């Protein structure tokens with residue numbers, strides 16, 4: 001069962017390694033992990049989709065909370081949320097089937113971002129299920145290449161802003177790129 | 182704040198350590214940490230030069246466990262740093278607060294596979310609470326301050342600070358106040374919910390057969406008095422984990438003794454038959470639960486631990502409280518009803534009676550020397566007041582069974598990691614932390630050979646530790662498993678040893694050999710009287726086994742008992 005965690009961390013080199021190391025070490029199965037900046041400088045936000053039963057997810061949350069670089073962990077799912085994934089998929093489409101492929105893409109409100117002689121690249125944003133459905137519908141034509149970003153998630157409705165305890169930036173771990181992750 | 186640029190980074194390291202109250206560090210120099218060693222001469226901090234960096238961590242670990250203070254290690258980059266890994270893992274698994282400072286190659290060389298460059302922050306992520314790569318002098322003080330705060334707070338543990346050589350050489354100012362750490366406060370557990378406390382009280386009130394499971398967290402929380410008060414008020418017996426030994430007194434009337442794989446049968450039976458377990462600062466490790474499915478099947482469970490990730494991890498419980506144990510118990514105590522559970526206590530006493538005849542220390546002296554005798558006599562001769570630092574193996578279990586630890590922090594042993602080679606260096610650290618204490622090393626012939634070079638450290642530093650080597654000619658604990666579960670094929674477990682008496686002499690310390698129980702007391706007295714470190718080799722029965730034993734994967738009550746027929750005739754006690 002997929003559970004969505006939102007993890008707020010310091011924006012610091014090495015944080016992703018710490019989180020990834022924890023997930024690997026504890027044997028948590030993850031579906032996706034995305035990370036990016038937030039509305040506040042110094043604060044990163046990860047969305048982790050964990051594929052596990054509830055007790056395992058609770059464990060994962062408690063372990064993540066122990067990392068010094070983690071400000072807060074929220075488990076979405078108790079509340080309505082928006083989960084979005086982006087896919088780029090290159091589909092085999094010679095002139096004979098091209099219009100059929102484009103039509104299908106439209107059904108999913110996907111964009112065609114590149115057309116070559118015998119293939120098209122389709123871009124689509126949506127829920128995990130919608131992306132899965134789009135990909136399935138393209139399969140009969142032949143999928144030549146596929147890349148997904150992994151989910152980014154957010155609770156719906158009004159909410160408290162990102163963790164109130166301000167991160168105290170410690171300017172360590174700021175080695176040259178070679179050492180950062 | 183000091184004048185801009187008034188300190189080198191190296192000086193800032195020592196300034197920070199001083200301000201954190203450090204008076205002793207354990208270390209080994211090398212190129213990348215040389216500026217820091219060079220600056221050391223200006224400070225009063227005592228540096229203990231080890232013979233291997235792994236031992237430096239064990240020393241700092243023993244120092245911390247014996248005293249409750251943060252242990253500090255200094256090492257160079259590359260191999261110096263990688264030699265720390267086993268020590269850090271040992272400290273991590275047993276929640277010891279440590280700060281390890283390593284030198285790193287110059288920041289311009291990072292990532293180039295420069296001479297003695299190793300990504301030690303990458304390597305140590307899983308074996309530290311946190312670590313830092315510091316590349317600028319002005320970041321040294323905040324990093325070290327935070328490292329100490331992280332090491333001490335919540336569930337304690339080791340922290341590593343890797344500092345590039347150029348950061349040690351560059352100049353910066355010292356602003357201690359501005360560097361006050363805050364991030365360690367992010368995860369302070371919330372105060373317990375009143376509903377959880379109420380539910381816990383309810384369970385205690387209803388319990389007919391409760392048992393307290395006393396763990397290491399009692400010492401880490403400083404909750405000894407509270408645990409004893411609760412046990413006495415509610416008349417609840419306590420069983421101890423290996424690291425819990427000493428947390429509450431072994432000779433207390435409510436003390437049952439050690440639980441788990443080599444716990445006494447009556448202790449495990451009490452747990453299996455209990456209707457309530459109160460787990461205080463312990464983590465239901467597989468060595469104490471046996472097969473989880475059959476663990477304490479009739480018991481409701483209350484689990485109090487500061488580490489929320491330990492709750493409902495191995496054993497699901499009825500009340501889980503993530504908080505400081507002492508604080509919770511202080512909140513609970515006034516509400517805990519005074520009770521009389523003499524029926525339950527006498528049932529346990531009956532079970533115990535059955536085991537007592539099997540107890541090796543009641544056996545007649547038949548001329549053989551058994552490790553259990555050695556432990557029992559050592560306990561008697563030191564009046565149970567020594568700090569005993571054990572290595573890993575059979576001797577460790579015998580020590581836990583037969584040396585009755587009453588005092589807090591009186592047993593130092595590697596529990597979670599089971600690191601052989603731990604005892605001698607950890608004992609040196611323990612003695613330096615508590616110079617007034619009598620410190621004994623109890624090590625096997627195998628483990629002692631892993632780190633005995635530290636004898637020279639003890640001599641060089643004038644550290645008086647008494648050393649008992651339990652020489653059975655085998656990697657005994659592994660041999661025992663081979664005897665029980667691998668049809669007696671002793672693959673790679675017979676081990677030769679040097680002449681330990683001559684070895685001691687080579688290091689300039691007195692060595693003695695004891696082969697008969699009758700020689701024991703005099704040898705112990707002589708070792709205790711020696712000015713500095715002293716060593717006794719006990720040549721014990723070679724194929725002796727630790728009983729009782731719960732085989733790995735069996736339920737806690739499925740114990741292999743001491744062979745009673747043998748025990749009763751006293752002919753061949755095992």
Ligand SMILES: Cc1ncc(C[n+]2csc(CCOP(=O)(O)OP(=O)(O)O)c2C)c(N)n1
Nearest residue numbers: 574575576599601625626627628656657658
């Ligand atoms: C560093 C390390 N290597 C291997 C082991 C596995 N091991 C556990 S107990 C043991 C035997 C210890 O032998 P010895 O030190 O002679 O003690 P004894 O069991 O004989 O009392 C071994 C090899 C370990 N715990 N630690």
Ligand SMILES: [Mg+2]
Nearest residue numbers: 625626655657
């Ligand atoms: Mg041995």
